[in-house]
Amino acid sequence: MSRVLALKSSILGEYSQSSKLLGEYIAKFDQDQLTLRDLAANPVPVLDGSVIGAFGAAATGELTADQQAVVDLSNTLIEELKAADTIVIAAPMYNFTIPTQLKNWFDLICRAGITFKYTESGVQGLIEGKKAVVITTRGGIHKDAPQDIVSSYLKTILGFIGVTDVEFAYAEALNMGDEYKEKGLDSAKQQLSSITL
Template identity: 45%
Template sequence: MTNLLQINSSIFSSGGHSSLLANEFVDKWRTRNPNAQVTVRDLANDPLPHLDAARVSAYFTPSGARTPEQQVYVDESDALITELKEADVIVIGLPMYNFGIPSTLKAYFDRIARAGETFRYTENGPEGLLEGKEVYIFAARGGKYAGTSLDTETAYMRDFLGFIGITAVEFIYAEGLNMGDAAKDLAVAEARKRLAELVV
């Protein structure tokens, strides 16, 4: 059975433009894949605390030496990693806030980037362990940044996902959303057209 994991990172939850596009994609994908399992993680409604020293220490402490508090931190991370490992398709709703990804998404990434779980170190450098997955990223922006030096998101997302072994990454952009109604309507229409082409 195919598993899809949807991660929405808009501070407006399901009301954000990136979430609306991601939701539409997933709805169409469900129609094509009626027997699939879909898991939705909304980082606005269920945010993760930012990484801190206590959690990092817990991740590096051997299992037999962890305190009960440390085990709670590890269990939290393990659950997210299991969810990710089980997914064949990953859909991410990605707004841009102040030229970067939402801090809630960074907190999520900090939980799943663990040596021995999602990547490993080798004599040739780090190697990602989550190969064979497809990722669709719905990037919503108020301005127009794709292809410019101000688009820090695209490279960061490709670099991070590649680090954990995921290289099949498709971006669907909806840009200029704060540049007037005409620009907004055109951007959304183009993104919706592209997402319809990608549903398989």
């Protein structure tokens, strides 16, 4: 049975097209095998000095209560990632990049020696044998254009931790009028239906 980790990151709540597309897509999976994280409704900490300090202290085992809480959350997120066969990410484009909420998740799961390691030949991702499906929504049309930082960033960061099988479904032109919006959403649904897991 395929285990799925699904990540929502839109700040738009019930108005979010990426969340709606994600919901429709993951409905076909066994819900007992699904872990859903809404990173906007339940945000994880921003990577700052205290979070980095907690990760450093974890190596020595000398943590404050606050540091232990950060490390415990990071470990939980990583265990959810490791347990999944497929990661489904809803990633709307905000100001040409991913939402802060999704970036924060990556910052908490990218940990040297745990999800990646440095070797003499470069970085080696330690989260292998998984597939990622990215559902990305945009107000305009950006696919394959230089400003499509969302796609390049997600391919890079997922590959960094070892997830190299990544497929995208694009819903574009959502703010360019009803006709474009309908076509954009239909296109994304067709793309999703053709992705094999």
